[in-house]
């Protein structure tokens with residue numbers, strides 16, 4: 001049995017529990033020409049080879065082109081992956097969600113999604129979106145549904161709605177330099193056994209916060225542990241809290257060496273002394289903060 005950190009999505013009335021490696025793969029900015037199609041496809045395949053099974057995409061990313069990249073990476077190996085896509089809030093209506101999902105499936109070259117997320121809270125009543133998710137699930141198009149960019153009050157309201165308690169995950173921005181969700185959202189999700197999917201775990205390679213990958217103390221700490229700064233950030237993001245692994249990180253990497261480094265971060269363990277040191281450099285939230293998002 002592997003000692004690599006894993007996160008379990010709870011069983012639902014329709015699906016058994018599923019356990020996933022705590023690091024997956026993001027795809028934002030794929031399909032936009034920053035790397036070639038072949039490089040991006042081969043990076044995602046490399047990730048699957050190394051057990052980074054959750055692939056996170058969205059109809060939004062490159063207006064569907066990122067889903068096509070994922071589709072090419074999945075050819076002949078769909079069953080190895082746990083495919084997550086997201087619906088635009090304005091497409092999350094009773095009928096529009098059916099069409100949006102069909103379009104995503106077509107671009108991905110698959111007939112089902114493992115997880116379908118509402119990309120962020122929008123104007124369509126949540127009951128309508130829940131009904132659409134239920135119809136998609138009954139039609140076998142999605143296995144589970146979840147949400148993204150929901151703060152704790154949104155989550156509380158969601159699980160009170162009919163069907164809302166089946167929400168499998170909430171995907172939110174989380175990295176060592178942005179810890180606002182630790183004040184109330186992550187404790188609430190832990191208590192309700194709803195995993196967090198952490199996006200931008202590398203602060204977009206330092207673009208969201210310039211010192212994230214080159215802060216001297218972070219660099220020194222990573223070196224001490226024989227890790228790269230990015231690996232340290234990932235190991236920190238997926239660390240157990242109160243003995244529980246409830247956070248899964250989805251770094252995006254188009255470079256295969258980055259993918260291999262990210263996979264190797266699953267083997268890193270951070271002791272209490274290291275966690276305390278990181279806390280002193282990048283402190284946790286001491287009051288409720290507005291949900292960080294990009």
Ligand SMILES: NC(=O)c1ccc[n+]([C@@H]2O[C@H](COP(=O)([O-])OP(=O)(O)OC[C@H]3O[C@@H](n4cnc5c(N)ncnc54)[C@H](OP(=O)(O)O)[C@@H]3O)[C@@H](O)[C@H]2O)c1
Nearest residue numbers: 026027028199200201202203204205230251252253254255
């Ligand atoms: N739900 C939402 O609203 C939402 C919002 C934002 C993002 N997301 C999801 O979360 C994923 C991750 O977020 P993100 O892509 O914004 O940012 P990120 O994963 O924090 O950072 C990606 C950047 O880090 C670099 N990188 C990856 N691995 C590295 C390593 N080992 N060492 C050094 N640099 C490394 C990548 O470079 P290369 O590509 O050149 O390898 C890329 O420039 C997205 O791709 C998307 O799937 C969701």
